[in-house]
Amino acid sequence: MPLQVFVGFVAMMTLKVAIGPQNAFVLRQGIRREYVLVIVALCGIADGALIAAGVGGFAALIHAHPNMTLVARFGGAAFLIGYALLAARNAWRPSGLVPSESGPAALIGVVQMCLVVTFLNPHVYLDTVVLIGALANEESDLRWFFGAGAWAASVVWFAVLGFSAGRLQPFFATPAAWRILDALVAVTMIGVAVVVLVTSPSVPTANVALII
Template identity: 60%
Template sequence: MTSPLLVGFLACFALIAAIGAQNAFVLRQGIRREHVLPVVVMCTVSDLTLIAAGIAGIGALISAHPGALAVAKFGGAAFLLCYGLLAARRAWRPSTLTPADAAPASLGAVLATCAALTFLNPHVYLDTVVLLGALANEQGDGRWLFGLGAVLASALWFTGLGFGAKRLAKFFATQRTWRLLDGFIAAFMIALGVSLVVS
């Protein structure tokens, strides 16, 4: 029989590895080498909280009240569209400095953006709270061990993404590469926002 710890690790890793708004933000912060540790910690603690909520039964409560998800859906879509438009503006009209050379954003502003990208995204509730919560509760007495495995996967992923992105910094020494990245982020965020509205 497979250990709930391993099942939780693999389930969370499979869900989290898909490119999403949060991952794109962590990647950008890592490339900029800006407040990487606080961002990684915040993403991991957020996942820990959401996974624990799912195991504790909040996922079933969310499933029973789709109106709450509708509010999160439209709020999240509005935020993603705004964030995407800002990235599009950076890609279209960059400043004279590359983002790596520009003055860093404040820690508070970076963490506020990270929190918004995490908690205003309804997919985080469906994937982390509802789906992982349901999978964890299928493990019976091993559900909290499943949760531990999921949190370990989250911590490993965000640490690797945030600090591993530093290795890409040399490729982002020019305005052109930053414009390409911001263009990709803009297209992705706007597409994600639109998909939330029409889904």
């Protein structure tokens, strides 16, 4: 197995560990134990498509047009802040029902929300398309092995996050616990938004050595 598979796996896993709207959504569904397999599969397929786009050269196209990167940065920050405000609202004014009392959500609504936090979040494109794509293309002819490793990491991450989150369900048996989770998500999203705004989107070659 080429070393690039391992490097791609590690690179993607370091990005996935940081909580974002997509991870927060998968975590919530895992705790609720609702449509976990569907959500994990959907997130894995979506990331596979985004990784393929980056490895296939879309990342280079974005780097050639700096304005696209700026739009992704500020759009991503705006999306994160909006998601944070939504979580803060849920923490401040909860529905009053825990998931087990309110009944399962409709599958179509859950799928739609999953697609929103995946494809309408510009920050995802900065990480999965631009950063992973740029790192993959450093590997020249072996870039697809890097991409395969990155996709494997994404699938493993979502599977572990989604299916292990159910173990936390006893801790979320009260509305107060969900309020705490929403508050933590809100604070985290604001922090990530600040990082996106102050961090340069450029991907120097040295980053590859750091990941290895």
